[in-house]
Amino acid sequence: MQDEYRPQILAYYYKQWINFHMGFHAHQTNEIMYVISGTCTVSTTDQMIPMRKGDLIMLDSGVKHNLIVDGNPCRMLNVEFVFAACEGIYPALRQLVDGSSALRQLLARREPYIVLRDPSDVYHTLKNLVTELDTPSEEQMVTVNLLISQLLIRVARLAAEEQKDSAVRQIDRYVRKAVHYIHQYYDRDIQIKDIAAAVNLHPVYLQRIFKASMKQTMTEYLSELRIEKAKMLLARTDVPIIDIADYIGLNSRQYFSAMFKKYTGLSPAAYRKSRETMQGFQNQVAIVDIT
Known part of the structure; x- marks a missing residue:
């Protein structure tokens, strides 16, 4: 040279x-x-x-x-x-x-x-x-x-x-590890710093690559996951509504109710009732079909 x-x-x-x-x-x-x-x-x-x-x-x-x-x-x-x-x-x-x-x-x-x-x-x-x-x-x-x-x-x-x-593959691996950690510990009071520590990255950098890859922040992803788990518990189990916040890692029942309504448009009680009504209707249709 x-x-x-x-x-x-x-x-x-x-x-x-x-x-x-x-x-x-x-x-x-x-x-x-x-x-x-x-x-x-x-x-x-x-x-x-x-x-x-x-x-x-x-x-x-x-x-x-x-x-x-x-x-x-x-x-x-x-x-x-x-x-x-x-x-x-x-x-x-x-x-x-x-x-x-x-x-x-x-x-x-x-x-x-x-x-x-x-x-x-x-x-x-x-x-x-x-x-x-x-x-x-x-x-x-x-x-x-x-x-x-x-x-x-x-x-x-x-x-x-x-x-x-x-470099892209490495970023994908970090994001996949973060997603896996969220799915494994969504029922706990986890924070961004906990997820970043689990994948050995600085929290700011992890947040940036996560949003670029997933098109949403880690907080948004975690919240949506928790709401999906809450919907499953409300629709398929008889877990009391007052206990569901604990099942999905939220230590405030009032915050859980507010967040659930923000994402679904219904309160947890209204959602469970709507699912029970829907299930009863489906059972009636099944009986009619058998008859």
Whole structure:
């Protein structure tokens, strides 16, 4: 990034592996391993990474890794590259970074490897790149450099999308944990701080992501859940109305009655009576039908 460098491919090959266990090794080239068909496992010193058709891994130079293929064949396409002085063949990497925020983010990650799921964009670029390398011509070096530049940008875009999706999935997990906690403890006097502590998030941040995901606040969600449980108790059990507030985590019967009427338009007593009337009507209809 501090001078004029471009990616330069030193080796590329297709290979179908069958029942193969490669020992740990490292090399001074960056490597992209792409699974065309079958399954395999790529391991680093601290991680085993199962891979299948459409998966790719980009390994930084010097990272120890191996390849394990058990059972069915696994066909792969590997490309190894370094960064060399441009020597008149452009664009330089730092020029690409100026025009690609995704590539800038990828370089900033400084991770030993990245595993991605390719919808096919990367594979088509890889295939075109290898085809060009197999057919030497005067323009080959320029075309190859353009293709590998395109390859790095496509990988960077996939990596950026994967990070974004990962963040969204993490937010979804926090919200699901909050919902689960509310359903588990709605019958207690729980507060926002209790829910936030249960999911290990700051209350303000949890409230923000909860509302964005659920389209309502946690307080609104909890209140609606409590009213639904109260409606069930009023309609299907003979629990005294004066006790139902305790069943749904409210320590004020007056507040329960006011909240119930706000959500249903009826007092708890009127709601129970309406359900009893409805049940009696349904029983009469059933008797008439039998007759």
